[in-house]
Amino acid sequence: MRTLEDFIYESIEADNLLWMLDRWFDMHENEKQEFMEIIFLCQKDNNVNKVEEYVNQTKNLKINYKEFISFMMDEVNPPKEIDYIYQFKEILKLLIGNKSNKNKYIKK
Numbered sequence: 025m026r027t028l029e030d031f032i033y034e035s036i037e038a039d040n041l042l043w044m045l046d047r048w049f050d051m052h053e054n055e056k057q058e059f060m061e062i063i064f065l066c067q068k069d070n071n072v073n074k075v076e077e078y079v080n081q082t083k084n085l086k087i088n089y090k091e092f093i094s095f096m097m098d099e100v101n102p103p104k105e106i107d108y109i110y111q112f113k114e115i116l117k118l119l120i121g122n123k124s125n126k127n128k129y130i131k132k
Contacts (some may be wrong), residue, residue, distance in 0.1 A: 041118055042126055044096050055092070058082040063129055067120060070112045079112065 049056040062078045062085075079086050093111045119129055 037118075039126070041096075041115070041122070042124075042129070044098075045119075045129060048092060048095055052084075052088065052092075055085045055088060056083075058085040060129065063116060063119065064131060067117055067131060072116045072120075075113050075116060076109045079109075 038131065049059070061083070062075065065076065065078055066072045078091050084094070089112065090108050093106070093108045093115070096115055097111065122130070
């Protein structure tokens, strides 16, 4: 059973993720549809393991996905040894697992 502290932390984390996505796509509208398509494909497959393949099939997102991940991680100077695809997968897992009514990025 989760503690109240864990529940509050997870709620803040989920809301922050949605807020960060909104901010990124405010500045990168041309990548939003590609991102939404990746989410749809991952939900359809019930798997995020093909994320790298899906990103490479995009026009705009494949150019900026490292900056996207750095932005989402809130890192101005990200570490040199970062696995961007792994981080992308983790973002998708959090997003797909967030069943909140506020989550406009997944299909229910």
